[in-house]
Amino acid sequence: MPELIDRLGEIVGPAGLLRGAELAGRSAGYKRPLEELTAKALVRPASTEEVARVLELCNEAGQSVVTQGGLTGLVDGNLSTAGDIILSLERMRTIEEIDPASATMTVQAGVTLQAVQEAAAEAGFLFPLDLGGRGSATIGGNIATNAGGNRVLRYGMARDMVLGLEVVQADGVVLSSLGKIIKNNAGYDLKQMFIGSEGTLGVVTRIVLRLRPMPASQQTAYLAVGQFDDLPKLLDFCNRRSGGAVTAFEVMWRDFYELVTSAPGANPPLPLDYPFYILMEAMGGDPEADQERFEMMLAAALDDGLLLDAVIAKSQTETNAMWALRDDVESLRTFGPTVGFDVGLPIALMPDYIDEVDKPILARWPDRRRFVFGHLGDGNLHLTYSVGDASAETRKLIDDAVYYPLASRGGSVSAEHGIGLSKRPYLEVSRSEAELALMRRIKAMMDPNGILNPGKVI
Numbered sequence: 504m505p506e507l508i509d510r511l512g513e514i515v516g517p518a519g520l521l522r523g524a525e526l527a528g529r530s531a532g533y534k535r536p537l538e539e540l541t542a543k544a545l546v547r548p549a550s551t552e553e554v555a556r557v558l559e560l561c562n563e564a565g566q567s568v569v570t571q572g573g574l575t576g577l578v579d580g581n582l583s584t585a586g587d588i589i590l591s592l593e594r595m596r597t598i599e600e601i602d603p604a605s606a607t608m609t610v611q612a613g614v615t616l617q618a619v620q621e622a623a624a625e626a627g628f629l630f631p632l633d634l635g636g637r638g639s640a641t642i643g644g645n646i647a648t649n650a651g652g653n654r655v656l657r658y659g660m661a662r663d664m665v666l667g668l669e670v671v672q673a674d675g676v677v678l679s680s681l682g683k684i685i686k687n688n689a690g691y692d693l694k695q696m697f698i699g700s701e702g703t704l705g706v707v708t709r710i711v712l713r714l715r716p717m718p719a720s721q722q723t724a725y726l727a728v729g730q731f732d733d734l735p736k737l738l739d740f741c742n743r744r745s746g747g748a749v750t751a752f753e754v755m756w757r758d759f760y761e762l763v764t765s766a767p768g769a770n771p772p773l774p775l776d777y778p779f780y781i782l783m784e785a786m787g788g789d790p791e792a793d794q795e796r797f798e799m800m801l802a803a804a805l806d807d808g809l810l811l812d813a814v815i816a817k818s819q820t821e822t823n824a825m826w827a828l829r830d831d832v833e834s835l836r837t838f839g840p841t842v843g844f845d846v847g848l849p850i851a852l853m854p855d856y857i858d859e860v861d862k863p864i865l866a867r868w869p870d871r872r873r874f875v876f877g878h879l880g881d882g883n884l885h886l887t888y889s890v891g892d893a894s895a896e897t898r899k900l901i902d903d904a905v906y907y908p909l910a911s912r913g914g915s916v917s918a919e920h921g922i923g924l925s926k927r928p929y930l931e932v933s934r935s936e937a938e939l940a941l942m943r944r945i946k947a948m949m950d951p952n953g954i955l956n957p958g959k960v961i
Contacts, residue, residue, distance in 0.1 A: 507564050508544050511588070514556045519594065521545040532574030532581055533636065542569070545589040551669055551677060551708040554590070558706065558954075559675025561588060567957050570702035572644025573615065575636035577843065578923030580648070580701045580959055590706065592643050599709070601626045605683040606714045607666060612643025612707050619712065628714035631658035631750070635830040643707045649699030651919030653784075653829075656880035657750045658715065660919070661698065667711035668694040673704075673950040681711050696945070701921050702956040704949045718786035722797040723822040726804075727777035727812035731854050734779060737809045738880055741783065744800040748793070751784035752880035753829050759874040763831040772814045772825060781879075782829045829876075838872050840893035844886045844905050848914030853884060859908045864888060864901060883918035906932050922960045930961070 512520040521529075522544040529545070531538040548554045561568050569583040570590045583589050595611035598618065602608070606628060610619060617637040623630040632645060634652035644650075646668070650661045658664070667681040680694060697705050728734055734754060741749050755763075760780045764771035773780065787793035797815070804810045816822040835841050848856060857875065864871055868890040877884040888901055906916050906929040916922075916929045931939065942961045946953075 507560065507566060508588075510560055511544065511546050511557055514553055514560070515546055515548050519547040519549060519553070521547070530574065531583075532571075532576065533639075534577055534579065535582075540583065540589065541585050542583045542587050542589045543585065545591055547591050547594045549594045551671060551679075554592075554671045554706055554708050555675040555677050557590060557675075558671055558673060562674045562952055562954055565952055565954065567954050569956055570647070570706050572613070572641035572647070573636065573639040575640045576644065576648065576923060577845070577920045578917070579925045580921055580923030580956070582924055592641065592706075592708070595643075595708065598622050601628075601714075602683060603627075606716075607683045608712045608714055609667075609681060609709065610642055610712065611709055612641060612646070614642050616640045616642060616645060623714050624717060626714075627717050629717045630664070630712060631715055632661055632664055635832060642710055642712070646698055646707050646710060647700065647702050648921040649919075651878065651881070651883060653753065653878065654750045655878060655883070655919075656752055657747070657786075662695065664713050665694060665698060665710060666713050668697060668707055669709035670694075670697050670705040670707050673952065673955050678705070679709075681709060683711055685713070699921070701923060701960050703946060703960050704955065706955075718788065720787045720790040720793040721822065722785045722787075722794060723816040723825050724783050724797070724801060725772040725814050725825060726781040726783055726801070726810055727773050728779040728781060728809070729777065729811050731779065733809050734781070734879060735850050737781070737804060740804055740807070740809055741785075741800060744803065745785050745787075745796065748785040748787050749783065749880070750786050751782065752878070753782040754877055754879040755780045755782070755829070756875040758872075759876040760828075762834050762837070762874060763828045766831060766834050769828060769831075770824065772828075773812050777811055782825055835874060835887050835889075838889040839891060841887050841889045842898055842901050844884075845918050845920040846884050846886070846905065846909060846914055846916060847882045847918030848884065848909060848912050850879060850882055852912045852914075853879075856908055856912060856914070857884075857886070860886070860905050863904045864890070867900065868892075878919075881918075902929065909933065924959050927958075927960065 526540050529540045530536055531540055546557055548557055567587045568590050569587045571581045592613035595613040597611045600609040620630050631654045632652055633654055645661045669679045669681055671677050738752050757778055761775055801813050816825055872889040874887045910932045915933045916926050922930055946961055
């Protein structure tokens with residue numbers, strides 16, 4: 504095996520290979536900040552060609568490879584062992600081209616989401632994918648997990664923003680389909696096989712991203728609602744009145760709102776008197792007219808009883824502060840060890856689902872802390888529990904309570920974070936045996952030696 508690592512070093516050069524003591528100080532990621540990376544070596548190729556040669560060698564040797572991006576994942580999809588080679592794309596951070604005519608951007612997979620957003624904005628475009636880890640999360644990781652985030656309601660998931668991909672297969676063969684056209688029905692859309700596959704079918708190295716026109720206006724508001732049934736009614740009301748201009752509809756149960764607004768320096772936009780809070784965003788093309796329509800829309804919602812209270816951001820500073828509250832997941836760690844969940848289910852079924860989940864947990868841990876929020880417009884719910892115990896037994900009991908009730912509701916154990924290692928035992932909750940069998944056959948066909956992110960997803 505030392506020979507293999509030496510050969511990998513010859514491919515990527517001295518700057519591209521870390522091993523032994525050189526790995527010290529490198530974190531295992533956001534979910535495991537105090538753990539250091541564990542691996543035989545970390546390989547950092549600088550091009551698709553180098554990735555291809557690395558995978559070809561590892562495939563011939565039967566060497567397992569774990570691909571890592573920005574290490575912001577929450578399902579242990581990036582977790583490596585002492586027997587793995589880590590393939591990091593952190594040296595592949597070039598924005599190769601912005602094409603205004605086709606409204607596309609071609610990037611290497613190691614570029615951060617924030618860098619893509621800023622480059623698009625500088626060119627007069629919007630790249631709408633957005634999430635709290637934007638400064639660290641990489642586009643390759645976003646594609647590999649089919650990331651969702653804050654604006655799925657209007658713009659869709661990561662897969663809806665990809666026009667072309669370059670992917671290296673397990674045996675080192677490169678599939679390069681970096682097309683810039685939206686309409687392309689020339690046979691199977693092979694790129695979709697890799698989007699959301701979490702590095703188990705191939706390694707994404709370059710992407711053609713679809714850009715959108717930069718909106719001329721952005722309206723942001725915090726809204727208060729008195730009962731859950733009014734949430735979908737309010738969303739429908741605002742979508743209709745705005746002509747589909749609503750880009751975000753982030754709902755926070757009072758427990759989460761109280762938590763983030765009690766953080767040092769936080770300024771609650773609305774009083775702590777209401778059961779539900781919404782961070783709503785709308786974007787349009789006429790700043791003055793859009794603002795007036797936005798205010799009139801919310802006034803009408805108040806008159807109709809769909810809203811109890813509202814506050815509208817009057818500046819970019821206020822807008823940023825409003826979003827900072829929603830993005831403040833760090834406050835969830837205030838109460839010690841936490842167990843977080845990302846699930847999807849029909850909006851109308853959420854209250855009953857939450858009650859069913861909470862009953863066994865509350866019976867076992869009467870002092871449990873629970874926080875609920877989500878991208879409600881797209882059926883994505885986030886639950887976090889803190890019970891004062893981080894043991895594997897406790898995690899299993901809470902996992903069971905959260906995941907199994909999804910089966911009868913047609914829900915998903917993962918709305919946007921992927922399956923990775925931590926959700927693999929529960930994949931059968933959301934997928935039929937026939938679907939699981941097909942996934943296994945696809946994995947066996949595309950990675951017959953099982954070297955790509957083994958043990959993850961399927």
